[in-house]
Amino acid sequence: MSPLQGVNNRIHYGGLRRGAYLVWDRERCWHGEKVGVCIRTEKVDSGIKVDIGIAPKDGGDAVDTLQGEALTEGKIDHIYTVNWKGKPLGKAREFVLEAMIDGKLKEGPSDPLYVELEPPIFSA
Amino acid sequence: MSTKLAKAFARAQKMTTSRSVGKSTQKCPLRRTGIIVLVIRMPDETMIKGARVGFSGPKTAKMKTGSSGIAKLDKAPAGTYTITVDLGKSLLNDYAPPPVQPPLRVALGSRRILLVPVERLARPKIRVLNADDDKPVPDVGVKLSGTAPCNLGATTKAGLAQVGRKERGLKPGPYRVSLKVPGREPSSFEIEGRMDISLPAGCEDTFTFRIRPCWIEFIVTDQFDDRVSGVEYVLVYPEEKKTKKGQLKEGRVREDGPAGIYQLLLKYISYAAWDEIPLEIDKKAKLTAAVTGFDEGTAVTFDIYDSLDLRAGPVDTVKAKLGKKPHVEVEWTPTAEKLKNATSGALVFTVTAGKSQAVSPIAPVHVVQKVTMRIDGKPANTNVVLHLTRDRIQASVTDGEWEARVPWGQTLVSVEVPDSGGALATMKSDTGSQAFPLPSTE
Numbered sequence A: 001m002s003p004l005q006g007v008n009n010r011i012h013y014g015g016l017r018r019g020a021y022l023v024w025d026r027e028r029c030w031h032g033e034k035v036g037v038c039i040r041t042e043k044v045d046s047g048i049k050v051d052i053g054i055a056p057k058d059g060g061d062a063v064d065t066l067q068g069e070a071l072t073e074g075k076i077d078h079i080y081t082v083n084w085k086g087k088p089l090g091k092a093r094e095f096v097l098e099a100m101i102d103g104k105l106k107e108g109p110s111d112p113l114y115v116e117l118e119p120p121i122f123s124a
Numbered sequence B: 001m002s003t004k005l006a007k008a009f010a011r012a013q014k015m016t017t018s019r020s021v022g023k024s025t026q027k028c029p030l031r032r033t034g035i036i037v038l039v040i041r042m043p044d045e046t047m048i049k050g051a052r053v054g055f056s057g058p059k060t061a062k063m064k065t066g067s068s069g070i071a072k073l074d075k076a077p078a079g080t081y082t083i084t085v086d087l088g089k090s091l092l093n094d095y096a097p098p099p100v101q102p103p104l105r106v107a108l109g110s111r112r113i114l115l116v117p118v119e120r121l122a123r124p125k126i127r128v129l130n131a132d133d134d135k136p137v138p139d140v141g142v143k144l145s146g147t148a149p150c151n152l153g154a155t156t157k158a159g160l161a162q163v164g165r166k167e168r169g170l171k172p173g174p175y176r177v178s179l180k181v182p183g184r185e186p187s188s189f190e191i192e193g194r195m196d197i198s199l200p201a202g203c204e205d206t207f208t209f210r211i212r213p214c215w216i217e218f219i220v221t222d223q224f225d226d227r228v229s230g231v232e233y234v235l236v237y238p239e240e241k242k243t244k245k246g247q248l249k250e251g252r253v254r255e256d257g258p259a260g261i262y263q264l265l266l267k268y269i270s271y272a273a274w275d276e277i278p279l280e281i282d283k284k285a286k287l288t289a290a291v292t293g294f295d296e297g298t299a300v301t302f303d304i305y306d307s308l309d310l311r312a313g314p315v316d317t318v319k320a321k322l323g324k325k326p327h328v329e330v331e332w333t334p335t336a337e338k339l340k341n342a343t344s345g346a347l348v349f350t351v352t353a354g355k356s357q358a359v360s361p362i363a364p365v366h367v368v369q370k371v372t373m374r375i376d377g378k379p380a381n382t383n384v385v386l387h388l389t390r391d392r393i394q395a396s397v398t399d400g401e402w403e404a405r406v407p408w409g410q411t412l413v414s415v416e417v418p419d420s421g422g423a424l425a426t427m428k429s430d431t432g433s434q435a436f437p438l439p440s441t442e
Helices: B003-014
Strands: A004-007 A011-015 A019-024 A028-030 A034-042 A049-056 A064-070 A075-081 A094-101 A105-107 A113-116 B019-021 B024-026 B034-042 B052-056 B061-064 B070-073 B079-086 B104-106 B111-119 B125-130 B141-146 B150-154 B160-162 B173-180 B189-192 B196-199 B206-213 B215-221 B232-236 B243-247 B252-256 B261-266 B268-274 B285-292 B299-306 B316-321 B327-332 B346-353 B356-359 B363-375 B382-388 B392-397 B401-407 B412-416 B424-429 B432-437
Touching: A004 A011, A004 B215, A011 B261, A019 A094, A019 A105, A034 A049, A034 A094, A034 B356, A049 A075, A064 A075, B003 B034, B003 B070, B003 B111, B034 B052, B034 B079, B034 B104, B061 B070, B079 B111, B104 B111, B150 B160, B173 B206, B215 B261, B232 B252, B268 B346, B268 B356, B285 B299, B285 B346, B299 B327, B316 B327, B363 B382, B382 B401, B392 B401
Parallel strands: A011 B215, A028 A113, B034 B111, B125 B206
Antiparallel strands: A004 B261, A019 A034, A034 A075, A049 A064, A049 A094, A094 A105, A094 A113, B019 B024, B034 B070, B052 B061, B052 B079, B079 B104, B125 B160, B141 B150, B141 B173, B173 B196, B189 B206, B215 B252, B232 B243, B232 B261, B268 B285, B285 B327, B299 B316, B299 B346, B346 B356, B346 B363, B363 B401, B363 B424, B382 B392, B382 B412, B424 B432
């Protein structure tokens, strides 16, 4: 951003963009595993609350939410256990993160996490 | 000569000469020598009553002027007289001291008329208004320099400053007005109106000055139009004569100061980027960040992460210092050793300076594999598809050689040569050699 500049006796307006980068810490996991949810923010103060939603990549209701995670020095590293038993997941296997920061900054979706919901089938 | 003065002069003359009354001539009632002093206010030529006139010479006398402004010395012997005119305390504040009179020679049998002009002093009013709303500005110190320097004190609630009623008026002449606004440097306000004024005798005009305090205001919002707080800033005054540091409160920076162009530098990193994407193993990459508002020499840290495994910490860190330019560029080379634990095949970096942080876009990492391909013992000229762990790469092989850019972290699963199904193929790469019959495709 170039500096805001202007002559006296005027009000000059400028803007900056807040942003966030959110990501699963892996691309694939088994159901029941622990995975990392990572967020890095730009121009968002420490202590700001972040609500994180986990939703099917192709759309649909959130599978789970992490409410009120607080930013510390621009980051959140949360260990999340994939435990969605009984949830109506349908055919969804890829899940993305969406974040709502400070109730207004919506970021995401992240790259998907492929969750192996069925046990592996081995050939005889 | 004005009518008023002419009448006064005529009145004085009547006292000195004979008067024509038809054909007869009335003899002058004052047969002996005398002096008539006429004290007159300029420029309106009003006669001044009560001025004290002193005669010294062959005959000495002191007297006051009457309502006609005349003091008359009768029956004075001929000779040289010194005449002084003194306005007295009651008139001193409103009139300039009468000029010193040269000695007056009075001949025998004559009467001399001496006109003593006295200038009325000026009592101007200085009015100070706010240029933005025309409202009076109180407490502004007003000084006049020039002919007779004078401090008029502070403006009243009505924005007026003037010579006090009990104080002496101002000598006519040119003056320069200076204003002092409490709590402000002279450079931090502009004045509308000529500062040089000319005060004629008796001037009671009101001179109006409009002052416009100089200020600057910046409002910083985010993409939601919410005002941003907490970001440190550096405010640069006009011509970079001064800087001021602070922290945004309610997204606002307001400063009173001299007129001119201001700059507000927000202390933050506005972007972070790779110079070229995708990255290549063993090829230098440039990481850049736009860093504004920080002092020269501020430490800037680039932490490079596997784009997925942020929690594991950076795969490498590059430190730099901010130079004179508001951006930092560092070079970094991804190597197989540094990325041995990076499984995602892509990198991202954060750059931090002070409390500010920015995140770069994700950069895929490729490794260049030199592939030679022969089909039936001859260098291949064909289309080929490499099936990797997650991706596939399609290319044309010419003269059996191909530089394949393989995403980092992926391994070769199969090779497809659509044009040569069934032929025996040997493939060599940096990681080994494989011989296999090509799959048939339709």
